[in-house]
Amino acid sequence: xxxxxxxxxxxxxxxxxxxxxxxxxxxxxxxxxxxxxxxxxxxxxxxxxxxxxxxxxxxxxxxxxxxxxxxxxxxxxxxxxxxxxxxxxxxxxxxxxxxxxxxxxxxxxxxxxxxxxxxxxxxxxxxxxxxxxxxxxxxxxxxxxxxxxxxxxxxxxxxxxxxxxxxxxxxxxxxxxxxxxxxxxxxxxxxxxxxxxxxxxxxxxxxxxxxxxxxxxxxxxxxxxxxxxxxxxxxxxxxxxxxxxxxxxxxxxxxxxxxxxxxxxxxxxxxxxxxxxxxxxxxxxxxxxxxxxxxxxxxxxxxxxxxxxxxxxxxxxxxxxxxxxxxxxxxxxxxxxxxxxxxxxxx
Ligand code: NAP
Ligand code: ZN
Ligand code: ZN
Numbered sequence: 001x002x003x004x005x006x007x008x009x010x011x012x013x014x015x016x017x018x019x020x021x022x023x024x025x026x027x028x029x030x031x032x033x034x035x036x037x038x039x040x041x042x043x044x045x046x047x048x049x050x051x052x053x054x055x056x057x058x059x060x061x062x063x064x065x066x067x068x069x070x071x072x073x074x075x076x077x078x079x080x081x082x083x084x085x086x087x088x089x090x091x092x093x094x095x096x097x098x099x100x101x102x103x104x105x106x107x108x109x110x111x112x113x114x115x116x117x118x119x120x121x122x123x124x125x126x127x128x129x130x131x132x133x134x135x136x137x138x139x140x141x142x143x144x145x146x147x148x149x150x151x152x153x154x155x156x157x158x159x160x161x162x163x164x165x166x167x168x169x170x171x172x173x174x175x176x177x178x179x180x181x182x183x184x185x186x187x188x189x190x191x192x193x194x195x196x197x198x199x200x201x202x203x204x205x206x207x208x209x210x211x212x213x214x215x216x217x218x219x220x221x222x223x224x225x226x227x228x229x230x231x232x233x234x235x236x237x238x239x240x241x242x243x244x245x246x247x248x249x250x251x252x253x254x255x256x257x258x259x260x261x262x263x264x265x266x267x268x269x270x271x272x273x274x275x276x277x278x279x280x281x282x283x284x285x286x287x288x289x290x291x292x293x294x295x296x297x298x299x300x301x302x303x304x305x306x307x308x309x310x311x312x313x314x315x316x317x318x319x320x321x322x323x324x325x326x327x328x329x330x331x332x333x334x335x336x337x338x339x340x341x342x343x344x345x346x347x
Contacts, residue, residue, distance in 0.1 A: 039064030062129030
């Protein structure tokens, strides 16, 4: 074991503080990564504030990680010292269940090992990326293409894959109308990726305050959900709605915007239930679905897709000491569009 600098949440209500965490010595199949940047996902905030359930405090969160390989175990074949790599929301899975064998490790039937707050195979609690180093099994380490600016790449490891996966699964592409609800970290990536896939994209944001940005990201239409006229004008319109909102919304109002055989997929993860009226689903044979991050192979596919299409997250780079302030700004939707911690500030 060795000790590295980190930031951790001591409890659900205390601010995050500087501390240290223990990392295991790299085993034969492990990669040691010196972390350069770590994105701040709203899931980090839900987690540390105890909104999703019990938390093993003190906890270091962060599952949007990029850095360089500084050491590899004897049996590692996929990565070499010096490689630019990333780690997302999972660091292991059973590899044997039907879903793992199908390359859908995020749906591991025996439970994947989350990058933080999970119990690892050795019985320790995983600690996330708001730290200087991490040790991860090589199969859960991604290659980050050089074409993606290093400081902007981290949010792809969660916000990127969480939006790419449902957009690919529900076939966002030419001739398809896609709406993105909420233009924060996930939402702005959903817009950029859906546009690159060739879909006609509409942003549904609380206000028109970010309209210029939405259009710059490639959306063709932008509407305020605070205006009831939006819901009348867009009834029966979309093939796919991707809901990225971190709080409960009136799902039925959005379902009514789906055309025949349209799907609304929820990636936003408020702790509260989202009640659905079945009669809203009957009209137009609509579907209401959910989606969780993406598999490892698909995450690599997403990174390569973003490199090929020149897509990168819009970020605000901060020092580690500004994490608590950043959390407050995320909670008031004052984020343009992802905070990324410069991990050099932790060394
Ligand atoms: P974020 O940056 O805070 O973005 C959420 C956006 O939702 C805000 O920018 C805002 O967009 C909108 N919003 C916030 N509060 C709202 C409210 N009360 N009513 C209506 N709209 C509201 O968060 P994020 O990091 O993108 O994460 C979004 C959600 O996805 C979180 O719940 C997170 O836990 C979840 N998530 C899920 C997965 C998964 O695998 N399914 C993975 C990652 C994250 P506007 O200002 O444009 O309205
Ligand atoms: Zn996340
Ligand atoms: Zn499995």
